[in-house]
Amino acid sequence: MLDNKILKVKNTGQCIGCYSCMIGCSTIVHKDHSLLMSGIAVKTSGGYPGRMVVDICRGCIEPKCVSCCPTEALKKRAGGGVRFNKDKCNGCSNCVEGCVIGGMQFNYDEKIPIPCIQCGICVSRCPHEVLSMEARL
Amino acid sequence: MEKEKKILYINLNERTFESIKRPDLNKYIGGVSLGTQLLEEECLFDESSLSPEQPIIFTKGPMNTIFPVVTKTCCMFKSPLTEELGESYGGMRMAMAMGLAGLDGIILKGSSPRPCILHINNDEVKFLDGEPLWGLNTDEATRLLHDKRGRRGLRSIITIGKGGEKQIKYACGLVDTYRHFGRLGLGCLLGIKMVKAIVIEGSRSNPISNTEDYRKAYEKIYKKVTDTDLMEKYHGLGTSINIKSLNDLGALPAYNFSKSKIIDDNSISGEFLAENKLIKKVACSGCPIGCIHIALLKRKFGDPYEYEASTVSYDHELIYALGSMLGILDADKLLRLIEAVELTGLDAITTGVMFAWMTEAYEKKIIDDDLLLTKPGFGDIEAYLQIISNIISQPNKFYIDAADGTYALASKYGGLNFAMVLGKNEVAGYHTGYGNIIGQAVGARHSHLDNAGYAIDQELQEFNPTEIVNKLINEEIDRNLLNSLVICLFSRKIYDYETIEDALNSIGYNITKKQLKELGLNTFLDKIRIKEKMGFSYQRLQIPKRFFETECCGKRLEEKQADEILRLYIDEVEKLKQKYSFS
Numbered sequence A: 001m002l003d004n005k006i007l008k009v010k011n012t013g014q015c016i017g018c019y020s021c022m023i024g025c026s027t028i029v030h031k032d033h034s035l036l037m038s039g040i041a042v043k044t045s046g047g048y049p050g051r052m053v054v055d056i057c058r059g060c061i062e063p064k065c066v067s068c069c070p071t072e073a074l075k076k077r078a079g080g081g082v083r084f085n086k087d088k089c090n091g092c093s094n095c096v097e098g099c100v101i102g103g104m105q106f107n108y109d110e111k112i113p114i115p116c117i118q119c120g121i122c123v124s125r126c127p128h129e130v131l132s133m134e135a136r137l
Numbered sequence B: 001m002e003k004e005k006k007i008l009y010i011n012l013n014e015r016t017f018e019s020i021k022r023p024d025l026n027k028y029i030g031g032v033s034l035g036t037q038l039l040e041e042e043c044l045f046d047e048s049s050l051s052p053e054q055p056i057i058f059t060k061g062p063m064n065t066i067f068p069v070v071t072k073t074c075c076m077f078k079s080p081l082t083e084e085l086g087e088s089y090g091g092m093r094m095a096m097a098m099g100l101a102g103l104d105g106i107i108l109k110g111s112s113p114r115p116c117i118l119h120i121n122n123d124e125v126k127f128l129d130g131e132p133l134w135g136l137n138t139d140e141a142t143r144l145l146h147d148k149r150g151r152r153g154l155r156s157i158i159t160i161g162k163g164g165e166k167q168i169k170y171a172c173g174l175v176d177t178y179r180h181f182g183r184l185g186l187g188c189l190l191g192i193k194m195v196k197a198i199v200i201e202g203s204r205s206n207p208i209s210n211t212e213d214y215r216k217a218y219e220k221i222y223k224k225v226t227d228t229d230l231m232e233k234y235h236g237l238g239t240s241i242n243i244k245s246l247n248d249l250g251a252l253p254a255y256n257f258s259k260s261k262i263i264d265d266n267s268i269s270g271e272f273l274a275e276n277k278l279i280k281k282v283a284c285s286g287c288p289i290g291c292i293h294i295a296l297l298k299r300k301f302g303d304p305y306e307y308e309a310s311t312v313s314y315d316h317e318l319i320y321a322l323g324s325m326l327g328i329l330d331a332d333k334l335l336r337l338i339e340a341v342e343l344t345g346l347d348a349i350t351t352g353v354m355f356a357w358m359t360e361a362y363e364k365k366i367i368d369d370d371l372l373l374t375k376p377g378f379g380d381i382e383a384y385l386q387i388i389s390n391i392i393s394q395p396n397k398f399y400i401d402a403a404d405g406t407y408a409l410a411s412k413y414g415g416l417n418f419a420m421v422l423g424k425n426e427v428a429g430y431h432t433g434y435g436n437i438i439g440q441a442v443g444a445r446h447s448h449l450d451n452a453g454y455a456i457d458q459e460l461q462e463f464n465p466t467e468i469v470n471k472l473i474n475e476e477i478d479r480n481l482l483n484s485l486v487i488c489l490f491s492r493k494i495y496d497y498e499t500i501e502d503a504l505n506s507i508g509y510n511i512t513k514k515q516l517k518e519l520g521l522n523t524f525l526d527k528i529r530i531k532e533k534m535g536f537s538y539q540r541l542q543i544p545k546r547f548f549e550t551e552c553c554g555k556r557l558e559e560k561q562a563d564e565i566l567r568l569y570i571d572e573v574e575k576l577k578q579k580y581s582f583s
Helices: A018-027 A064-068 A094-098 A122-123 B023-028 B031-043 B093-099 B136-148 B186-192 B211-226 B238-249 B270-276 B316-322 B333-342 B346-364 B381-393 B397-404 B406-413 B434-442 B454-461 B465-487 B499-506 B512-534 B558-581
Strands: A003-011 A041-045 A051-055 A072-077 A082-084 A105-107 A112-114 A131-135 B005-011 B016-022 B056-059 B073-080 B085-090 B104-110 B115-119 B124-129 B156-159 B174-175 B179-181 B194-200 B276-280 B292-302 B306-314
Touching: A018 A041, A018 A122, A018 B211, A064 A094, A064 B292, A082 B194, A094 B346, A094 B454, A122 A131, B005 B023, B016 B023, B023 B031, B031 B056, B031 B073, B031 B104, B031 B465, B031 B512, B056 B186, B073 B093, B073 B186, B085 B186, B085 B512, B093 B156, B093 B194, B136 B194, B136 B333, B174 B186, B174 B397, B186 B194, B238 B270, B238 B292, B238 B316, B270 B292, B270 B316, B270 B333, B292 B333, B306 B333, B316 B333, B316 B346, B333 B346, B333 B381, B346 B381, B381 B397, B397 B406, B434 B454, B434 B465, B434 B558, B454 B465, B465 B499, B465 B512, B465 B558, B499 B512, B512 B558
Parallel strands: B005 B104, B115 B194
Antiparallel strands: A003 A131, A041 A051, A072 A082, A105 A112, B005 B016, B056 B073, B056 B104, B073 B085, B085 B179, B115 B124, B156 B174, B156 B194, B174 B179, B276 B292, B292 B306
């Protein structure tokens, strides 16, 4: 865990759509080969002739997903973003609805959110320096 | 833990589907090995490839998206172009999407009464109305499906163009715009089945049993891919790096193989395209390399300063087939021709090689402009664009025949000596020597990718028939293993036997190098058996004289020596068949 630093999309235009970041997140953090279990989502805007885009948790200082959570399963993290306590989660998915940029993914099988824990695994797996961990200025 | 294979059977006649667990197929692992078994089960060997009841089979492997550069899906069918084994590989997101749907294989049989779109979501199938897409080019069809709701970024969209709709026997299927099941006519078969597009997505989880073992295996491979120069050429200039190097060697086929060098070697080289036209690179899902090179094609359509722009992917084979083979030595013209072929959904290699034959046949007055409805000449892009249009509209008997490919045309009208096909499949962009020629002739799908004969030519310093044959056989056996795991062949130097063994065992398999070798060998032999059931015989292989008329790497090849290698190959395969109780 990189204290106080949050995940940033530094160079969107350098993304080749390899999904290495998603593979890192889903397999190392969420212990599943399914890329639906990734807290970071790579996709295209306008299909492949368009451009690659990367949807991430933006590490809000006052996260809406936290204020939406009725059970305090999500709590604010120092420096931005959230901490997640699975045991307190009731699976309501309010956090997913609450995030206006779609930064929170959801595991519909287990009915729990897939929050970004700002661990930086995705950054270490990115071969093209698209991502970085930085302190919020 | 090894998972039971799950196969989705789709019956287009009845618009029904069923997903069936097939633990009996577990030993075939996936890809071409699994596809071969399913083809043997489902193929109507004695019927034409054009029968709607012939199967189309897609298979993935256990390592797709889980390990780096394992990105392909295998497709198997009876080829309408050759009437024998159809085997083709497509990348982009398809294997990932099949994995998310929890499917190891998909089989299409029958034909829809009206155009349809198959929407596969986990093991459910919807047969959607395809009428609004019928007649649209591949780009527009893909865009419309992309704009529909779904798991964006994690679904795959396969489309055909008018080439497939009109059942042109070398029509391809496009995967997510920039990759293809290019060769041997999958698009034609989808057209027969009236399937304009297939959308695949899913939401299956796939929990990891041993995170630490898997992580170690993944990271070891990832480092080899990204931290060594084993794959750098594929990201740098991409395969188009070969244009200049083959040209320098005198091994780049040009002007219908009448030359092995283009004079102006820079205008369509990988270096020129990268410096002047390249705008980005993209990757298949799970590949940190990103070998797909995308060029910007800018066109002026009016004054003042009215421009339109589109993006076109290019690689070595396209530059060869639609560039050097046709004397198109201008990058913009080349990109225009590539784009036209892509939008129509034709196989670029077959199209380019056939156009080259048409041009020479016209120059030699074997065919005239009454048949062609244009006057083709090497370098004349307008004529080639007109021919593409004619292939689709089929305005006369000649163009109806042209839907069958180069071999069929040359057999009927003449000029077989310069019709550059081996095993009825149009040849790839190399004139490197005997390994290249015999490799494509004997390869299971008559592709340069079956056994990489072109690379063997560059490796061997002296003429050595035994060595060539041994290398061709061993390489094809090894590639059958790689293709069973559906590993991109660009990473073949990464995935040696030990690496594959470690990777599979880290995700719950219990497999040895010996078993892996057997899988490759058995698949190699099974495919020969299937080909023979389809009527193939090594004895009937013909090699166009042109290979021996045009210098290759500064020397002339001898037909007699090629025959010697072919005979030796046939003997060696016979020995293998007998040793492993071929029946």
